[in-house]
Amino acid sequence: MAEVWFYHLTVRALEDAAPEILERCVARGWRATVRLGSEARAAALDDRLWTYDPESFLPHGGPGEGDPATQPVYLTAGDEIPNDPQLLMLADGAKASIDEMARHQRTAILFDGRDPEAVARARDAWRAATAAGLAAVYWAQTEDGRWTRRAASPAGGAAAASAAPKAQAQQDREADRGDANQG
Secondary structure, three states: OOOOEEEOOOOHHHHHHHHHHHHHHHHOOOEEEEEEOOOOHHHHHHHHHHHOOOOOOOOOOOHHHHHHHHEEEEEEOOOOOOOOOOOEEEEEOOOOOHHHHHOOOOEEEEEEEOOHHHHHHHHHHHHHHHHHEEEEEEEEOOOOOOOOEEEEEEOOOOHHHHHHHHHHHHHHHHHHHHHHOOO
């Protein structure tokens, strides 16, 4: 079943948070397509993936770089998805239809919590995903930049949209037991 994971960026910027999530994705043997809001943001993330950790290498590319179909992580500002990914990552205002999200094992939506428009878009995406029957999970950053699971809705349409507040206390308890930082 397709899942949509929402990552609420409040401490670390996209360029600092995305590499960690993408590393976990590649470690699982998954491919990822990262769709960003502009060519400039795609280029900035490309640069960051080369430099974020001198001890690590995260293979990635974008349009015009090697064979897009074989890229473990493909960065784009366009709508193409050439590498048959399990993860579709959306950031910086990039969008995908519900049908497109449903074709991937997981869609990760990273949004800037300091931008009211980004928060509103994420809320709209949550409502649309849960109404369509996709499972949704909300991750928030702690003060030290780690991820903690704050809410989840089981797949199931309108009932799922109202389930998240009821489930929040349970997710907080799970996060306190060390379930945070899932990727």
